[in-house]
Each structure stands twice: as structure tokens, then as C-alpha cells.
Amino acid sequence: MITQHHDFTSVEDKLEKQIRIKQMQLRIAQESNMPLVMEALRLQLEELEKDNEFQAFMSILDD
Known part of the structure; x- marks a missing residue:
């Protein structure tokens, strides 16, 4: 469970940075x-x- 939370946080941080x-x-x-750019x-x-919204939704489901 802690690993999943850490993985999600890492993905979320990367998305926020992007x-x-x-x-x-x-x-x-x-x-x-x-x-055009x-x-x-x-x-x-x-x-x-x-x-990012999808990741947030998935985290709600994981809880």
C-alpha cells in the first residue's frame, strides 16, 4: 500500500511538473x-x- 502511494505521488509530481x-x-x-506553437x-x-485528473480519480478509487 505504501509503495502504491509512493508510486502515485511520483507520477502525480511528474505530471504537475510537466x-x-x-x-x-x-x-x-x-x-x-x-x-501555431x-x-x-x-x-x-x-x-x-x-x-492528471485521471490519476486523481484513480487515487480516490485506490483509497
Whole structure:
């Protein structure tokens, strides 16, 4: 059980870090007026957020 919690926390931390990085990249693309890059980053950010929500849901089920 402790191992599962540690694994989940590790995955959650990685997802949170990836989300923060994508948000930073998106801000840079906005400031640089790069619409195609902005759209690609938005899509990637949406997927990461969905993954993060899924992980949170799975942790509720594991409890």
C-alpha cells in the first residue's frame, strides 16, 4: 500500500511538473506571438491535465 502511494505521488509530481513547464512554454509562445506553437502547446496541456485528473480519480478509487 505504501509503495502504491509512493508510486502515485511520483507520477502525480511528474505530471504537475510537466503541466507547469507547458504553461511556461505557452506564456513564452504568447509573448512571442507564435499562434501555431500556442495551439500545439494548448493541446498538449489539455492532455496533461486530463492525465492528471485521471490519476486523481484513480487515487480516490485506490483509497
